[in-house]
Amino acid sequence: MRAQSPAALAAGPRTPLVAVAGNPNTGKTTLFNRLTKSDQKVANYPGVTVDRHVGRMRLASGLQISVLDVPGTYSLSARSREEEIAIQSIAGLGGEALPDLVLLVVDATQLSRNLYMALQILELEVPLVVALNMTDVLEDRGESIDTEALSRDLGVQVISISALKGRGIDGLERAIELALANPASARPGPRWKPETADLVADLDFIAAALPADWIRGSTARARALAAWALLSVDDPDELHVVPDAVRRAALDRRTRAAAAGRQVDAEIIRGRYGWIDAHMPAFVRPSTRGREVSERADAVLLNPWIGFPLFLLAMSVVFLALFSWSEPAIGWIESAFGFVNDVVRGGMSPSIVRDFITDGLIAGVGSVVVFLPQILLLFLFIGVLEDTGYMARVALLMDRVMRAMGLNGRAFVPMLSGYACAVPAILATRTMERQRDRTLTMMVIPLMTCSARLPVYTLVIAALFPPTLLLGFAPVQALLLVAMYLFSTVLALVVAAVLSRTMLKAPSVPLILELPPYRTPHWPSVVRQMLQKSRAFLSEAGTVILVCTVILWGLLSFPKDGAREARRAELQTQVAAIESEPSSPDVQARLDVLASEQGELAGDALRASYAGRLGQAIEPTIEPLGFDWKIGIGLIGAFAAREVFVATMGVVYGIGDADEESATLRDRIRAETRANGEPVYTPLVGLSLMVFFALACQCMSTLAAVRRETKSWGWVAFLFVYMTALAWIASFVVYQGGRLLGFS
Amino acid sequence: MQRTSEIHPGDSARLLQIGGERSFCRRLMELGFLPGTSVRLVRRIVVGDLVEFEVRGGHISLRASEAVALVFERTR
Numbered sequence: 001m002r003a004q005s006p007a008a009l010a011a012g013p014r015t016p017l018v019a020v021a022g023n024p025n026t027g028k029t030t031l032f033n034r035l036t037k038s039d040q041k042v043a044n045y046p047g048v049t050v051d052r053h054v055g056r057m058r059l060a061s062g063l064q065i066s067v068l069d070v071p072g073t074y075s076l077s078a079r080s081r082e083e084e085i086a087i088q089s090i091a092g093l094g095g096e097a098l099p100d101l102v103l104l105v106v107d108a109t110q111l112s113r114n115l116y117m118a119l120q121i122l123e124l125e126v127p128l129v130v131a132l133n134m135t136d137v138l139e140d141r142g143e144s145i146d147t148e149a150l151s152r153d154l155g156v157q158v159i160s161i162s163a164l165k166g167r168g169i170d171g172l173e174r175a176i177e178l179a180l181a182n183p184a185s186a187r188p189g190p191r192w193k194p195e196t197a198d199l200v201a202d203l204d205f206i207a208a209a210l211p212a213d214w215i216r217g218s219t220a221r222a223r224a225l226a227a228w229a230l231l232s233v234d235d236p237d238e239l240h241v242v243p244d245a246v247r248r249a250a251l252d253r254r255t256r257a258a259a260a261g262r263q264v265d266a267e268i269i270r271g272r273y274g275w276i277d278a279h280m281p282a283f284v285r286p287s288t289r290g291r292e293v294s295e296r297a298d299a300v301l302l303n304p305w306i307g308f309p310l311f312l313l314a315m316s317v318v319f320l321a322l323f324s325w326s327e328p329a330i331g332w333i334e335s336a337f338g339f340v341n342d343v344v345r346g347g348m349s350p351s352i353v354r355d356f357i358t359d360g361l362i363a364g365v366g367s368v369v370v371f372l373p374q375i376l377l378l379f380l381f382i383g384v385l386e387d388t389g390y391m392a393r394v395a396l397l398m399d400r401v402m403r404a405m406g407l408n409g410r411a412f413v414p415m416l417s418g419y420a421c422a423v424p425a426i427l428a429t430r431t432m433e434r435q436r437d438r439t440l441t442m443m444v445i446p447l448m449t450c451s452a453r454l455p456v457y458t459l460v461i462a463a464l465f466p467p468t469l470l471l472g473f474a475p476v477q478a479l480l481l482v483a484m485y486l487f488s489t490v491l492a493l494v495v496a497a498v499l500s501r502t503m504l505k506a507p508s509v510p511l512i513l514e515l516p517p518y519r520t521p522h523w524p525s526v527v528r529q530m531l532q533k534s535r536a537f538l539s540e541a542g543t544v545i546l547v548c549t550v551i552l553w554g555l556l557s558f559p560k561d562g563a564r565e566a567r568r569a570e571l572q573t574q575v576a577a578i579e580s581e582p583s584s585p586d587v588q589a590r591l592d593v594l595a596s597e598q599g600e601l602a603g604d605a606l607r608a609s610y611a612g613r614l615g616q617a618i619e620p621t622i623e624p625l626g627f628d629w630k631i632g633i634g635l636i637g638a639f640a641a642r643e644v645f646v647a648t649m650g651v652v653y654g655i656g657d658a659d660e661e662s663a664t665l666r667d668r669i670r671a672e673t674r675a676n677g678e679p680v681y682t683p684l685v686g687l688s689l690m691v692f693f694a695l696a697c698q699c700m701s702t703l704a705a706v707r708r709e710t711k712s713w714g715w716v717a718f719l720f721v722y723m724t725a726l727a728w729i730a731s732f733v734v735y736q737g738g739r740l741l742g743f744s
Numbered sequence: 745m746q747r748t749s750e751i752h753p754g755d756s757a758r759l760l761q762i763g764g765e766r767s768f769c770r771r772l773m774e775l776g777f778l779p780g781t782s783v784r785l786v787r788r789i790v791v792g793d794l795v796e797f798e799v800r801g802g803h804i805s806l807r808a809s810e811a812v813a814l815v816f817e818r819t820r
């Protein structure tokens with residue numbers, strides 16, 4: 001029903017729906033982007049976290065059509081709910097609309113494997129047009145495909161295109177139009193039919209259990225869906241649309257067949273490949289040359305000696321670029337928001353409304369937008385790695401390491417993304433097949449040192465550790481920062497290893513990974529994906545961070561004491577008055593007196609605020625870690641989002657517009673003393689604080705993203721509790737251990 | 745009859761049978777690893793202990809430990 005919503009929006013008759021399907025790496029998404037241009041919407045398939053891309057396009061005749069990008073699969077057979085999406089979208093099952101036409105994108109260089117899916121679609125009697133992609137690559141190899149012969153044997157139109165170069169698109173649009181005008185001509189019926197009486201009996205038995213809205217009055221379609229169920233249903237599987245009666249029938253027939261010494265899976269798959277192998281010679285003139293360029297590249301990139309070092313080099317470049325390239329843009333964004341803040345502050349008279357706008361709203365929006373440069377770069381790199389084909393090699397090279405933690409190589413990229421920001425990294429786990437693997441990856445991603453921890457580390461290191469060299473050459477401050485990255489990485493690996501052997505224990509899934517040939521990226525597609533993902537980040541993480549910043553502002557600002565506020569306003573007027581007559585003799589002395597009273601009042605206001613009361617309430621629990629109640633306020637703020645810590649400490653110490661580079665904030669931190677005159681912040685407290693930030697789950701957006709992807713509050717609670725407990729214990733060990741060893 | 749480990753990188757062989765978990769077999773068969781098909785072992789990837797096969801124009805890699813379920817017959 002959902003799939004028809006675009007149609008409901010269009011005026012007049014129903015908009016025809018064209019589903020673009022195909023194997024992974026066939027250029028399917030590139031073609032989809034070419035057809036629909038910028039007219040696209042991204043949503044989710046109901047119940048699963050698979051992106052559902054729907055676009056619209058107008059054909060030459062003026063006919064408007066909806067285009068659905070079906071997730072890439074090698075076959076319609078399914079075992080997980082994610083794989084089920086393909087059959088649902090193509091056959092119109094489980095709430096998905098039946099498409100008026102399937103446009104199958106076929107990789108000409110791997111014709112036989114791609115035709116397997118074409119045969120499955122023909123069996124379902126859904127109108128089909130084949131877009132034969134990458135014929136240019138084929139011709140470069142001296143091979144060619146006789147499209148007319150292929151079209152004749154398949155019984156549907158076959159159009160040769162190059163999605164990357166945009167060739168043949170007009171012809172494809174005409175073919176779509178023809179097929180939509182005369183659907184029967186695009187539905188020639190199954191090419192392969194079950195040959196043996198045994199198999200026919202199996203299929204008819206299962207077909208009898210199919211619901212009527214699956215069969216839609218066609219015997220051929222019923223048999224095709226029966227064959228799908230026979231191949232797909234397993235004990236156990238994660239399939240969702242299969243009715244119990246069909247499941248029982250399929251399992252029953254397969255068991256019986258096995259008892260009789262038959263292998264039904266092989267019978268069906270062999271049958272289809274048998275048709276393909278018998279017909280291939282009629283339309284392919286093969287050459288002996290393979291994918292030479294890719295093979296030569298892999299000889300280097302997957303070389304036993306230099307392949308892995310090259311991979312590490314590539315990842316280091318990505319990693320460094322993520323930070324250094326984004327830095328100028330982050331600076332611009334910060335100064336832009338600072339400028340807007342100053343303008344508003346200058347243009348409005350002091351009031352609670354003004355404070356709300358500047359310290360709550362503008363600061364809140366700014367703290368979200370500041371992540372954008374890194375998010376954009378991250379998705380640019382991921383897009384390029386995927387589009388060039390190197391991503392599959394990355395998964396291969398990392399498979400060994402990931403296997404030790406009960407994951408496969410595909411988990412590597414999401415984990416790497418976690419160094420920039422956990423929210424997009426959690427969204428990136430969707431590339432993994434099993435829910436359990438995704439959950440496990442999500443449980444450790446938040447341990448990766450994300451960029452929101454950097455301001456905290458920078459502040460603490462710059463304020464509390466000397467800029468000296470260790471052993472005469474190693475800068476202490478930089479070493480500490482590297483140590484923090486290593487510390488969190490090692491812990492993430494350990495936690496993954498532990499979880500995979502306890503709570504998330506599961507048999508390892510065999511790895512079957514295609515290595516596509518290397519290709520030049522299709523830049524418009526890369527950029528589009530980058531923008532779509534960044535928009536998703538802004539709307540998901542953005543709202544949470546914004547709301548939390550505003551709440552935090554409220555906690556810090558209220559309740560207000562009338563007398564104190566009046567006195568503060570009075571002091572402010574006096575300061576302004578003195579500043580306006582700079583010629584008078586003792587200006588500085590008078591200002592200092594006023595400033596110290598202002599500071600005291602700000603401190604009183606803070607102590608009396610809701611946040612201050614909370615900080616004092618939690619002080620006993622954080623005292624063993626070396627933190628006082630003022631740090632406690634910072635920690636409470638940081639549970640919304642870590643980067644809020646620095647700004648909160650600025651407010652706590654009465655410094656406006658504090659950031660991690662702020663010298664006044666650093667000085668203030670160094671000068672802060674306890675009641676007995678000892679400094680609050682010692683290097684040991686700093687270390688304990690950094691360890692706490694490395695491990696504690698202080699990010700509402702991460703929790704919201706995990707909730708969305710796991711659909712479970714249980715995992716959200718687990719993540720929060722285990723990380724925070726780990727942080728407390730580790731900080732306790734650091735601080736108390738350090739004191740036992742004689743550090744202060 | 746040869747196991748994957750007995751085939752040299754660059755050599756082709758005819759697949760005789762595949763074994764292992766049902767869904768693993770089904771996936772491999774659907775990718776074209778059918779008994780009787782000619783398969784080329786492209787390379788071994790030492791870092792991850794993987795093997796890369798070429799079958800029907802596609803390149804598929806498997807873990808060496810899981811590829812033991814494949815049985816081949818050497819072709820010239």
